[in-house]
Amino acid sequence: MPHTERRRFSLGLKLRNPWHPRWLPASLRDTLSNRHHSHDFNCARSEYLRSRLVFVASAFFLLVPLWFLVDLLLLPRGHTLELLIGRSLLMLSLAFVLYRLLRSRQNLNRVRNLLAATLLLPLIFYAALAWAIGPSLGSLAGYNFIPLLLVAFISVFPLTLIEGFGVGFAVCLLEAFVLYHLGELTSIAGLQEIWLLGTVLCISLWANHSQVSALMRLYRQASMDSLTGLLNRGVLLEQLDDLQIQRQEALSEGRAAPPVCLLMFDLDRFKKINDSYGHSIGDHVLQEFASILRKEVRKSDLVARYGGEEFMAVLPGATKEAATQIAERILQGCAHADIHAHDGQPVPFTTSIGITQLRDQESLDSALQRVDQRLYAAKHQGRNCFIDAD
Numbered sequence: 603m604p605h606t607e608r609r610r611f612s613l614g615l616k617l618r619n620p621w622h623p624r625w626l627p628a629s630l631r632d633t634l635s636n637r638h639h640s641h642d643f644n645c646a647r648s649e650y651l652r653s654r655l656v657f658v659a660s661a662f663f664l665l666v667p668l669w670f671l672v673d674l675l676l677l678p679r680g681h682t683l684e685l686l687i688g689r690s691l692l693m694l695s696l697a698f699v700l701y702r703l704l705r706s707r708q709n710l711n712r713v714r715n716l717l718a719a720t721l722l723l724p725l726i727f728y729a730a731l732a733w734a735i736g737p738s739l740g741s742l743a744g745y746n747f748i749p750l751l752l753v754a755f756i757s758v759f760p761l762t763l764i765e766g767f768g769v770g771f772a773v774c775l776l777e778a779f780v781l782y783h784l785g786e787l788t789s790i791a792g793l794q795e796i797w798l799l800g801t802v803l804c805i806s807l808w809a810n811h812s813q814v815s816a817l818m819r820l821y822r823q824a825s826m827d828s829l830t831g832l833l834n835r836g837v838l839l840e841q842l843d844d845l846q847i848q849r850q851e852a853l854s855e856g857r858a859a860p861p862v863c864l865l866m867f868d869l870d871r872f873k874k875i876n877d878s879y880g881h882s883i884g885d886h887v888l889q890e891f892a893s894i895l896r897k898e899v900r901k902s903d904l905v906a907r908y909g910g911e912e913f914m915a916v917l918p919g920a921t922k923e924a925a926t927q928i929a930e931r932i933l934q935g936c937a938h939a940d941i942h943a944h945d946g947q948p949v950p951f952t953t954s955i956g957i958t959q960l961r962d963q964e965s966l967d968s969a970l971q972r973v974d975q976r977l978y979a980a981k982h983q984g985r986n987c988f989i990d991a992d
Contacts, residue, residue, distance in 0.1 A: 633814040635764045636710070641902055642841055643834060648710040650817065651717060651759055656703050658755065659720045665695040684734055692727045696720070708844075717759060718769050721752050725776050732780045746795070749777040749838040753802045756943050757809035762816050766810040778977035827907040829885060835914075838906035839966075842916050846966050853962055862960040863925035864969060865915040866977045867895075867932070870952045870985040872911040879943045886941055887951050894935035898928055914973075922959050922990060929955045929988040936986075954980040955988035 615635040636644060666689050673685050699716050706712040707748050728748045734774030752773050756766050777799060778787060786792035825837040833841075842864075849859035869875075869891060876884040888911065895905045895913060904916040932953065971987055972992075980989045 629660065629815055630763075630811070632764055632818055633811045635762050639818075640833075642825065642837060643818065644710045645708040645841075647760060647814075648708050648713050649714050651710075651761075652703055652706065653802075654719060654759055655717050656700065658697055658758065659700050659716075662720065662724060663693060663700065666693050666696065685731070688727055688730060688891075692723060695723050699723075702954065714761075715766060717761075718772070721769055722772060722773065722776070722973065723757060724748055725752055725773055729776055729780050733783060749773055749799055750802060753799055753806060756803070758808035759810070760813035761810045762814060763807055763811060766807050767803075767868060770799075770806065774803065800987050830888055830907050832892050832895070832913070833904060833906035835906055835908050838904055838908070838914060838916065841904055843966055845916070845987060846917055846960065848964070859962055860919050861921055863917040863920045863922060864958050864960070864973045865917065865925060865929060865988075866956045867906065867913040867915075867953045868977055868981065869911040870949075870954055870981070875949065875951060879947075879949055883941070883943055883949055886951065890939050890941055891951070891953065892935065894932055894939065898931045898935060922957070925957050925959070926988065926990055929957060929990075933986065933988070940969045952986035954978075954985050956980060957988055957990035 630651075631638070670685065670689050673689075674682065699720055702712065703716055708715065725748060728745050731745065753770050756770055759766075759969070761769070774796065778796060779794065781787040786795075810822050825833055827834050842862075845862050849862065852859045869887065872884065872887070875887055886911060888907075891913070892905075892907070895915060899915055899917070900906055900920075902918060903920075905920075906914050908914045915928075917928070920928075923931040932955070936952050939951065941951070943949050954977060956973045956975070956979070958969060958973040975992070976989045983989070
């Protein structure tokens, strides 16, 4: 039966993010960190990072044994065993990174950690050799170019400014340690090396900013509804299909599938709002409703404009009880929305909601059909309510 009881919920305050001061340009706020990036964009950027990192890590893995021939020709014979052990450990570490990369699809945190490992492992190897061999290492085999090369490689990836600076600062810190051990940190050559690393890091950060800005612009054009700023239907269904595949994989492995709830919304008598107040006010209602949805769902949830005045929310990991609480808060948000027509007349609006939970071993089309039926049952049973059972 429809749920019409209205309950109050205490909502936690959303603190202003100190990493995103409002005086910064919007393009810089977008590329500073990923704190306000959507889950879908993080997944897309994770896959983009992963594909590039697989190529870079593979190239490093292949170059490690080839450079060993240069070491044999240029470095003192007494260090052959240490070189062989060091390069073997480096190859094993890179092989482990590649293995983890191939199993880390759409996991942004893991891909970022593996990227940092890929760039820092050669530098750690370089620092260990410098500790063992001494000042002659760089002049004999060109190892002093490794830090510069690694900082330049940061520009290959679409990292946020904080991510790129973190990796670059770690490289500079390790190079400073090597220079200190060699007694060159305060020399003209050492200071020049640090200054050059800082300059290349700034160029790499500019490249990171440009790449993330371009990716975000393309992502918004391809995946966002231009009026409401929510995901479009195609992207939502693609993400929902991925969630269903993950659930089926968990079931096939004998594990419990994580719950996923669907909420489908339809604005009640929206055509009458357009006819009575004009399409500009109708657009304002759509934007206000999208704002309510963004406010009431969790950061990990997916929200899209499904078509016209229809919207959908996908709640990974949410139980049916949690979904009904969100639905009630959305009904409350619509009731308290403050929208006025051009003549100052208030424009009330409500929504009907269908709720369902994905079932084991069912097709996505079946779940979508069920939530659609519950939505229209809510409209036929009085509107401004939700239905979560057949």
